[in-house]
Amino acid sequence: MAVNLPPPEPKSLHPVPGVELGVAMAGIKKPGRKDLLVLRLAPGAAVAGVFTSNRFCAAPVLLARKHLANPVRALVVNTGNANAGTGKDGFARALSVCDSLAKHLKFKPQQVLPFSTGVIMEPLPVERIVAGLPAAIADLREDNWSGAAEAIMTTDTVPKARSLKVRLSGGEAVVTGIAKGAGMIHPDMATMLGFVATDAKVSPARLKKLVKSVADKSFNCITVDGDTSTNDSFMLIASGIGVEVKSEKDRKKLEQAVHEVSQWLAQAIIRDGEGATKFVTVAVERGRNQAECRKIAYAIAHSPLVKTAFFASDPNLGRILAAVGYAGIKNLDTGRIDLFLDDVLVVKSGGRNPSYVESDALAAMKKPEFMVRVMLNRGKASTTVWTCDFSYDYVKINAEYRT
Amino acid sequence: MAVNLPPPEPKSLHPVPGVELGVAMAGIKKPGRKDLLVLRLAPGAAVAGVFTSNRFCAAPVLLARKHLANPVRALVVNTGNANAGTGKDGFARALSVCDSLAKHLKFKPQQVLPFSTGVIMEPLPVERIVAGLPAAIADLREDNWSGAAEAIMTTDTVPKARSLKVRLSGGEAVVTGIAKGAGMIHPDMATMLGFVATDAKVSPARLKKLVKSVADKSFNCITVDGDTSTNDSFMLIASGIGVEVKSEKDRKKLEQAVHEVSQWLAQAIIRDGEGATKFVTVAVERGRNQAECRKIAYAIAHSPLVKTAFFASDPNLGRILAAVGYAGIKNLDTGRIDLFLDDVLVVKSGGRNPSYVESDALAAMKKPEFMVRVMLNRGKASTTVWTCDFSYDYVKINAEYRT
Numbered sequence A, B: 001m002a003v004n005l006p007p008p009e010p011k012s013l014h015p016v017p018g019v020e021l022g023v024a025m026a027g028i029k030k031p032g033r034k035d036l037l038v039l040r041l042a043p044g045a046a047v048a049g050v051f052t053s054n055r056f057c058a059a060p061v062l063l064a065r066k067h068l069a070n071p072v073r074a075l076v077v078n079t080g081n082a083n084a085g086t087g088k089d090g091f092a093r094a095l096s097v098c099d100s101l102a103k104h105l106k107f108k109p110q111q112v113l114p115f116s117t118g119v120i121m122e123p124l125p126v127e128r129i130v131a132g133l134p135a136a137i138a139d140l141r142e143d144n145w146s147g148a149a150e151a152i153m154t155t156d157t158v159p160k161a162r163s164l165k166v167r168l169s170g171g172e173a174v175v176t177g178i179a180k181g182a183g184m185i186h187p188d189m190a191t192m193l194g195f196v197a198t199d200a201k202v203s204p205a206r207l208k209k210l211v212k213s214v215a216d217k218s219f220n221c222i223t224v225d226g227d228t229s230t231n232d233s234f235m236l237i238a239s240g241i242g243v244e245v246k247s248e249k250d251r252k253k254l255e256q257a258v259h260e261v262s263q264w265l266a267q268a269i270i271r272d273g274e275g276a277t278k279f280v281t282v283a284v285e286r287g288r289n290q291a292e293c294r295k296i297a298y299a300i301a302h303s304p305l306v307k308t309a310f311f312a313s314d315p316n317l318g319r320i321l322a323a324v325g326y327a328g329i330k331n332l333d334t335g336r337i338d339l340f341l342d343d344v345l346v347v348k349s350g351g352r353n354p355s356y357v358e359s360d361a362l363a364a365m366k367k368p369e370f371m372v373r374v375m376l377n378r379g380k381a382s383t384t385v386w387t388c389d390f391s392y393d394y395v396k397i398n399a400e401y402r403t
Helices: A059-067 A087-105 A126-138 A145-151 A204-217 A248-271 A290-302 A304-311 A318-325 A358-365 A392-399 B059-067 B087-105 B126-138 B145-151 B204-216 B248-271 B290-302 B304-311 B318-325 B358-365 B392-399
Strands: A019-024 A036-041 A046-051 A074-081 A112-119 A160-168 A171-180 A193-198 A233-238 A279-287 A338-341 A344-348 A369-375 A381-388 B019-024 B036-041 B046-051 B074-081 B112-119 B160-168 B171-180 B193-198 B233-238 B279-287 B338-341 B344-348 B369-375 B381-388
Touching (some): A019 A126, A019 A145, A036 A126, A036 A145, A046 A059, A046 A204, A059 A112, A074 A087, A074 A126, A087 A112, A087 A126, A145 A160, A145 A171, A160 A248, A171 A248, A204 A233, A279 A290, A290 A369, A290 A381, A304 A318, A304 A381, A304 B392, A318 A338, A318 A369, A392 B304, A392 B392, B019 B126, B019 B145, B036 B126, B036 B145, B046 B059, B046 B204, B059 B087, B059 B112, B074 B087, B074 B126, B087 B112, B087 B126, B145 B160, B160 B248, B193 B248, B204 B233, B204 B248, B248 B381, B279 B290, B290 B304, B290 B318, B290 B369, B290 B381, B304 B318, B304 B381, B318 B338, B318 B369, B344 B358
Parallel strands (some): A074 A112, A193 A233, A279 A369, B193 B233
Antiparallel strands (some): A019 A036, A036 A074, A160 A171, A171 A193, A338 A344, A338 A369, B019 B036, B036 B074, B046 B233, B160 B171, B171 B193, B279 B381, B338 B344, B338 B369
16 A cells, blocks of 8 residues: 555646547456557757666666667557566567557667566567557547556555646646656666656757756655666656747756756656555765765665664664664764764764653654655765565565566 | 574584573563573683674674673673664663673673673663673573574574584684574675684684685675675684694694584574575676676665565576676676576576576575576676575565564
8 A cells, every 4th residue: 555645636637738648458468457668759859868777777778778869759668578688589579569659650679668667587479469559549639648647656645747837937847757666766766757748849858957956856766675676767758839938947947847846756666666654755864975975865765674663653763873883884973973863863972862862753654754864973964765564465465466 | 484494403503611601581572581691701712703884883893893802701692672873872881791791700891791582772771781690690501502503593483503623733623603683784894793703722813714614615605685784793713722722633623613613604694694594605707806706696686676586486486687787797798698506507698598498497496595696707706695485474574573
């Protein structure tokens, strides 16, 4: 059950002029569920993306990265099979899917970006996907973000979509996005798949810069289990048929909206993390640099011991100190460290705060959302990551995933 | 339930002349269980140790490291409280325990090494420990390794002890050791606590070298959950009242015995890992260097997704490829990689082996012990680590640890 994450209200998802979405049931892993998504973009749309850093990155990731060099006109996404760890054959299969979609839409195959998510190391059922394309194409329309969010789910329990309107000097722009992911979630890229689109006119160069900076503050700040996926992809689309970005102020407003939508989606992945019952913000502050803050934040956010304590609402907070201690910061002076749970000062100057009362921490941890804040007190850098707890259901979901 | 780890047969544990052990029930965390251990060493015994690299290392670790500079005559170990994350007050409390034991035994406090294991960040109940010392001292005897193994357990379900005799040119030497640990287990040091003793004469300098090399091939090669403890300590004792090490051949034989006992104990920790149902050997071979082999081995051994698949006996082996891919080896050529599960060739040249049949992998994974072997095929380095699976019981044990 996701933490404070109701399904999106379809009406709240504003269509993005110049971006059509079509969904089909192709029976990729099992029949009777939406598992195929096609996006068709207006001519001249700008597309930028960031991809997983996993060396075993999937065939569609290799291909999408390559095709991004061309004027992109369509994206095709399947769930149920990741087409990763599949070698050259996997690459050929991903290309077949692009070929087939390109023929239908009268584009070139290299104008199509493929995306896959699901089980690793099993052959992509190209025939089923190709057979499903006509239905997805027949379904293409601009007000279909809700269906699209459903069609990319794997172990997600809630579809994830978010939409904002932002008023620029020349008129209103729309920013709408979807994402999926619940397990194998760890930054660098982070989400399995995220797609955010605007109708505003944004140059390809600007979009390329923006996608990186947005990813770093959204999808690259989350972790469910520390497993970096083979298929992570986050794509930013500017259809360019909407309002123009005329000023620096316009640019900031639009980028803020893109940032908000993306961060919301990234957090939604954590709220719906496999087996999650808690949504936890981990902030590490007053560090010497970003790198040490991130190391410590992720040591906490990845520790199975810390995460099972979150699950139990057990303020066994020494486990957090232990994680801080093994984060690999060699010259860390533990005597300076303070630790807060929400507003409760648990550790002061590296030891238990004498006036700390465990019932205060317990009260904070019993809430579905709380914050762990570590003050290193040795500099000005800070970082924030979002994570969830580790429950029986995480084990259950992942022990039974393929069955 | 531990994996293929019966409790030690008390008779199989050879006394080490010059090392006496005494056990008591001090009621440190709860009454009615052995939780205090004292070791008294013969005059002239050599002691060497390696300790946790956790920056939040516990007060007793700081103190033991300091006291090691002196001729050590006694060790005192309590379970039920780690005395970590306790700041200066924790240090003072550890020193009080040394003081008290030294008075009883007529040694100096700085000749006593203290060790603690248990909950982090709670004040050490010095009074209870001090009150328990006379009973532990009254119990001191050489044939008490079995009781000692019990007295250091926390979430362990089986006491861990191992003993060997080795024939040197001048006569027989004994090597006997105990260890504890089941959670918060990750190398660098690795076990919470390990003590191995021999009666052979080994110089302090040689012992210091040996403890490091042995740790690197035993306790530093295991992981349950990737959490490096605040209290890890591995101590090697040579009472020196036994046989002399006369030749290089003698030295090798003795060191081999120490190595075997230590590796057995390290593996015992994994067999008794929290919630463990599988004992898994992860070997990474033909790498360019040790560092990259270890990175990959631990990426596999720490992945919650891989470990839950082990638990389910589910050959969802793409998860292993994903872990190899995100291990942080930047120039890794995935096209060279082969993956074996026991003798089953699952992945060949970076993709699914065409003749791989899943039922073969399934048969291997259903066994309580199996091996994952990754061939990088780009060098001559290799490494082996031992780990266990990730089960419902891991979550249960750690969600309920303090209650």
